[in-house]
Amino acid sequence: MSYDAKFRVWRGDADGGDLVDYTVEVNDGEVVLDIIHRLQATQSGDLAVRWNCKAGKCGSCSAEVNGMPRLLCMTRMSTFSETETVTVTPLRAFPVIRDLVTDVSFNYAKARQIPAFAPPEGVAPGEYRMQQVDVERSQEFRKCIECFLCQDTCHVVRDHETNKEAFAGPRFLIRAAELDMHPLDARDDRADFAREEQGIGMCNITKCCTEVCPEHIKITDNAIIPMKERVAGRHYDPLVWLGTKIGLRKR
Amino acid sequence: MTAELETYDYDVLIIGAGGAGLRAAIAARESGLRTAIICKSLFGKAHTVMAEGGIAASMGNVNSNDSWQVHFRDTMRGGKFLNSWRMAELHAKEAPDRVWELETYGALFDRTPDGRISQRNFGGHEYPRLAHVGDRTGLELIRTMQQKIVSLQQDDERESGDPESRLRVFAEVTITDLLQDPSGAVAGAFGYWRESGRFVRFNAPAVVLATGGIGKSFKVTSNSWEYTGDGHALALRAGSNLVNMEFVQFHPTGMVWPPSVKGILVTESVRGDGGVLKNSEGKRFMFDYVPDVFRGQYAQTEEEGDRWYTDPDRNKRPPELLPRDEVARAINSEVKAGRGSPHGGVFLDISSRRTPEEILKKLPSMHHQFKELADVDITKEPMEVGPTCHYVMGGVEVDPDTAAAAGVPGLFAAGEVSGGMHGSNRLGGNSLSDLLVFGARAGKGAAAYVQGLGDRRPDVDQAVIDAAAAAALAPFEEEGGENPYTLHQEMQQTMNDLVGIIRTAHEIERALDRLAELKVRAQHLTVEGHRQFNPGWHLALDLRNMLAVSECVARAALLRQESRGGHTRDDYPTMDPHWRGRNLICSAHGDAIEVREQPMSAMRGDLLALFDTDELAKYLTPEELAAVPAPATHTDGSRS
Numbered sequence: 001m002s003y004d005a006k007f008r009v010w011r012g013d014a015d016g017g018d019l020v021d022y023t024v025e026v027n028d029g030e031v032v033l034d035i036i037h038r039l040q041a042t043q044s045g046d047l048a049v050r051w052n053c054k055a056g057k058c059g060s061c062s063a064e065v066n067g068m069p070r071l072l073c074m075t076r077m078s079t080f081s082e083t084e085t086v087t088v089t090p091l092r093a094f095p096v097i098r099d100l101v102t103d104v105s106f107n108y109a110k111a112r113q114i115p116a117f118a119p120p121e122g123v124a125p126g127e128y129r130m131q132q133v134d135v136e137r138s139q140e141f142r143k144c145i146e147c148f149l150c151q152d153t154c155h156v157v158r159d160h161e162t163n164k165e166a167f168a169g170p171r172f173l174i175r176a177a178e179l180d181m182h183p184l185d186a187r188d189d190r191a192d193f194a195r196e197e198q199g200i201g202m203c204n205i206t207k208c209c210t211e212v213c214p215e216h217i218k219i220t221d222n223a224i225i226p227m228k229e230r231v232a233g234r235h236y237d238p239l240v241w242l243g244t245k246i247g248l249r250k251r
Numbered sequence: 252m253t254a255e256l257e258t259y260d261y262d263v264l265i266i267g268a269g270g271a272g273l274r275a276a277i278a279a280r281e282s283g284l285r286t287a288i289i290c291k292s293l294f295g296k297a298h299t300v301m302a303e304g305g306i307a308a309s310m311g312n313v314n315s316n317d318s319w320q321v322h323f324r325d326t327m328r329g330g331k332f333l334n335s336w337r338m339a340e341l342h343a344k345e346a347p348d349r350v351w352e353l354e355t356y357g358a359l360f361d362r363t364p365d366g367r368i369s370q371r372n373f374g375g376h377e378y379p380r381l382a383h384v385g386d387r388t389g390l391e392l393i394r395t396m397q398q399k400i401v402s403l404q405q406d407d408e409r410e411s412g413d414p415e416s417r418l419r420v421f422a423e424v425t426i427t428d429l430l431q432d433p434s435g436a437v438a439g440a441f442g443y444w445r446e447s448g449r450f451v452r453f454n455a456p457a458v459v460l461a462t463g464g465i466g467k468s469f470k471v472t473s474n475s476w477e478y479t480g481d482g483h484a485l486a487l488r489a490g491s492n493l494v495n496m497e498f499v500q501f502h503p504t505g506m507v508w509p510p511s512v513k514g515i516l517v518t519e520s521v522r523g524d525g526g527v528l529k530n531s532e533g534k535r536f537m538f539d540y541v542p543d544v545f546r547g548q549y550a551q552t553e554e555e556g557d558r559w560y561t562d563p564d565r566n567k568r569p570p571e572l573l574p575r576d577e578v579a580r581a582i583n584s585e586v587k588a589g590r591g592s593p594h595g596g597v598f599l600d601i602s603s604r605r606t607p608e609e610i611l612k613k614l615p616s617m618h619h620q621f622k623e624l625a626d627v628d629i630t631k632e633p634m635e636v637g638p639t640c641h642y643v644m645g646g647v648e649v650d651p652d653t654a655a656a657a658g659v660p661g662l663f664a665a666g667e668v669s670g671g672m673h674g675s676n677r678l679g680g681n682s683l684s685d686l687l688v689f690g691a692r693a694g695k696g697a698a699a700y701v702q703g704l705g706d707r708r709p710d711v712d713q714a715v716i717d718a719a720a721a722a723a724l725a726p727f728e729e730e731g732g733e734n735p736y737t738l739h740q741e742m743q744q745t746m747n748d749l750v751g752i753i754r755t756a757h758e759i760e761r762a763l764d765r766l767a768e769l770k771v772r773a774q775h776l777t778v779e780g781h782r783q784f785n786p787g788w789h790l791a792l793d794l795r796n797m798l799a800v801s802e803c804v805a806r807a808a809l810l811r812q813e814s815r816g817g818h819t820r821d822d823y824p825t826m827d828p829h830w831r832g833r834n835l836i837c838s839a840h841g842d843a844i845e846v847r848e849q850p851m852s853a854m855r856g857d858l859l860a861l862f863d864t865d866e867l868a869k870y871l872t873p874e875e876l877a878a879v880p881a882p883a884t885h886t887d888g889s890r891s
Binding site: 034049052055099129130146185 | 294295296300357359360367394398414616619625735788
C-alpha cells in the first residue's frame with residue numbers, strides 16, 4: 001500500500017528561496033510530517049523543519065499545506081489524492097529562518113507583555129477552592145498548544161506587518177480571557193488591558209483563528225467576543241460608566 | 252574562530268527546559284542567582300507536555316486515608332525495592348507542596364465537588380492520587396511554569412529595566428560539551444544555536460542537567476527527537492556515574508497502528524478510568540498475570556475488579572492497574588502466544604465500559620489522537636495497543652538531598668536524567684512529581700553550591716574550547732562518510748530487537764558487538780549543506796550520545812542476572828534478593844564504558860517499619876530480613 005507522491009517544498013532562507021519538486025514514497029497511514037522526514041533521510045539531509053511530539057500535543061510542526069495553516073503531524077496523507085501535488089510552505093506571517101522554520105519570537109514578546117496571574121491575597125497554597133464549572137471556562141483556553149496557527153492565519157497579523165506592534169493576536173487574547181475568567185485571579189483590569197495594550201478592537205471576528213485551531217478552542221466565540229463585550233460594557237455602556245464614576249462599580 | 256565566540260556568564264546554567272529544568276530555574280532565580288535555561292526546542296515544547304495522566308501527590312483530597320507513607324510504600328513496591336529510599340521518601344513528603352505551589356502560579360487542575368484538586372486512580376497507587384487536568388496534565392505543568400518564568404522576568408524588568416537581567420531562556424540551543432577546570436569542577440558548557448549553527452559558550456560554576464531520557468535509542472518509542480540521552484552522555488564524559496541503566500520502562504500501551512505513529516502513548520488513565528485489556532479471544536487476560544509479590548492486592552474476578560471503581564474501600568483493584576512492567580510483559584506474552592490483535596498488539600477497550608459522554612469528558616485528547624491519527628472512534632470501538640519504550644529509570648547518580656552529581660563538583664541532575672528515585676520501575680504519575688520535587692531541590696542545591704564558592708570561579712583552558720569546537724565540526728570535514736540517518740536507524744533496530752523488553756545474554760552480547768561496530772562507523776559521518784538549521788548535522792552530533800547511552804544500557808543489562816522491573820532476562824526469569832541490594836554503576840574511561848557493582852545503603856528503620864515482614868520477605872535476603880528491627884505499633888493508619 002505505497003505510492004510515489006509529488007511534493008513541492010519551499011527551500012530557502014531570509015534572503016529568498018523557491019519551491020523545490022520532489023517525488024517521494026508514501027505508505028499507508030502516514031502524515032505529511034512522515035514524508036518530510038523521509039525527504040530528510042533519503043534525499044535532502046539538511047531540510048529544516050521543527051517538530052517534537054508527532055502527536056499534535058506540542059505545536060512545533062506548524063506550516064502551510066496547500067496554503068492552509070496546519071500541523072504537519074496531524075495532516076494525514078489520505079486526505080490527498082495520489083495524483084495531487086502536496087505543497088508545503090513555511091508560516092507566512094513570520095520571517096523565514098530556513099526552509100519550513102520561521103522566527104516566531106513575536107509570540108514570545110507578546111506573551112511577556114501580559115501581566116502574570118495575580119495570586120489572591122491571604123490564601124495559602126493548598127487552600128485554593130474553585131468549582132469545576134468555574135475552572136472549565138479558563139481550562140478551554142489552557143488547552144492551547146502554542147502552535148501559533150491562529151496567529152499565522154489572522155489577517156490582522158498576516159496582511160499588515162505594521163499591525164504587529166499594536167495587536168497581540170488571537171493566542172494572547174485567549175490568554176487575557178483565561179486570566180479574566182480565572183476564579184481566583186486578583187486583577188480586575190484584564191479587559192482594559194485587552195483594549196488598551198492588546199488591540200482587541202482590531203479583531204473583526206471573522207473566526208479564521210477558530211477554524212485553524214487544532215485543539216478546537218472556540219477562540220472567537222468563547223474568548224474574544226466575551227472580552228469585547230466586557231470592553232464595551234466598561235467603556236461605552238452609559239450605566240456602567242456612571243456606576244464607575246460614582247463609585248458603585250469597581251473599575 | 253575563537254575570537255568571535257559568543258560568550259555568556261551566569262551563576263547557574265540549566266540544560267533542559269522540561270518540568271525539572273523549569274522548576275530548577277525558578278528555584279535558582281528565587282535564590283537570587285543569575286540563571287540561564289537552555290532549551291533544545293522552542294520554549295514550552297518540552298517532552299513533558301506529552302505527560303497525560305497526572306502528578307502523584309498524597310494530598311488526600313479524594314481519599315483521606317492517603318499519606319506520604321502510603322505513597323512512599325507504593326513507590327518502593329513499584330520499583331521492586333531497588334529505589335534510592337531517601338529519594339522516594341523526599342519525593343513522597345514534598346510532592347503535595349510542589350503541586351499546591353503550582354496553583355499559586357496560576358495552574359487550573361480539575362476539581363473535587365468541594366473545590367479541591369481532584370485526584371485520579373493510577374497503576375500501582377493504592378489511593379486516587381494523581382492531580383490532573385483531563386489527560387493533558389503535562390501541558391498544564393509546562394505552561395504554568397513557563398508563565399511563572401515570564402512573571403519572574405516581568406519582576407526583573409520592573410526592577411532593572413531588563414527582563415532578562417537575571418533569568419534568560421536560550422531557545423533552540425544544543426549543548427555538546429560540559430566545560431571543566433583542570434581539577435574537574437564544572438566551569439560551564441559549550442554548544443551551538445540550532446538556527447544559525449554558531450557556537451556559544453556559557454561560563455557558569457554550576458550546571459543542572461535536566462535533559463530527560465534516552466528513548467530515541469529505540470525504534471518503537473513514545474519519546475520525541477529530543478530524547479537522545481544528552482545529559483546522560485554529558486555526565487559520563489565529565490566523569491560522573493550513571494546508575495540503574497539496565498532499567499528501561501516499556502509503557503504497556505502505545506499505539507501499534509498506523510506504522511507512522513507506532514509507539515505514541517495511550518495514557519494509563521484509559522485503564523484508570525475503566526478501560527480493560529482483551530486478547531483476540533475476547534478474554535481479559537490480565538487476571539492470569541498477577542505475580543506473587545502482588546497477589547492479595549489485586550482482584551481475582553472481573554466482578555470484584557469492576558466493583559472497585561465505585562467502591563474501592565471494600566474491593567480490590569483490577570489487574571489492568573498493575574505496575575507498568577507487569578502489564579507490558581503480559582501483553583508481550585499474549586502477542587507471542589498468537590492471541591494478539593491484527594496489527595500485533597492487544598485490544599484496549601473503553602467503549603463497552605463507559606458512555607461516550609464520560610469518555611469525551613475524561614479522555615478528550617485520547618479520543619482526538621485516535622480519531623485524527625488512526626481513524627478509530629474510541630467511544631465505539633476498542634484501540635489496538637502494545638508496549639513502547641517510554642522512560643529510563645537509570646540516570647546520573649545523585650545526592651538525594653541536593654541533586655549533586657557523583658564525582659563532579661558543580662554538576663547537578665534532576666528529572667528523568669537522574670537515577671535512583673524509581674528503582675527498577677517507575678509508577679505512572681511519579682514522573683511529574685519527581686520533576687517538581689527534585690527540580691526544586693537541584694535549583695536550590697546548585698544555588699547553595701555557587702554561594703559557597705564566594706567569588707571564586709573555575710576557569711577553562713582554551714584548548715578545551717578548541718577541542719569542543721573541532722569535535723562539533725568533524726561531520727563537515729569528512730567526505731564520503733556515512734549517512735547519520737542510516738546509522739541511527741540501525742542503532743534503534745539493534746536496541747529494539749536485542750536489548751528490548753525481553754532480554755537474554757546471547758542477544759545482549761550481539762547488541763554489544765553491533766554497537767561497537769556502529770561506534771567505529773560513527774567516527775566517519777558525512778553531512779551535507781551548511782551549519783544553519785541543519786537536522787542532519789544535529790543528528791550526527793546527537794548520535795555519539797545515543798551510542799554511549801545504549802552501550803551503558805546493554806552492559807548493565809548483561810551484568811544483572813535476574814529479572815526485576817524494567818529489566819527482564821529470559822535466561823534469569825525471577826527476581827533474586829541477592830541482586831536487590833546492588834546498583835550497577837556505569838562510568839566512561841576514554842571511549843570505553845565500564846560497569847561495576849555498588850552496594851546500596853540499608854533503608855532507615857522507621858521506613859522499613861512501614862512494611863509487613865511478609866512483604867519484606869519477598870524482596871530481602873534472609874540475612875537482611877534478620878537484621879530488620881521488630882515492627883513497632885502503628886498510629887498513622889497507613890498499614891495495609
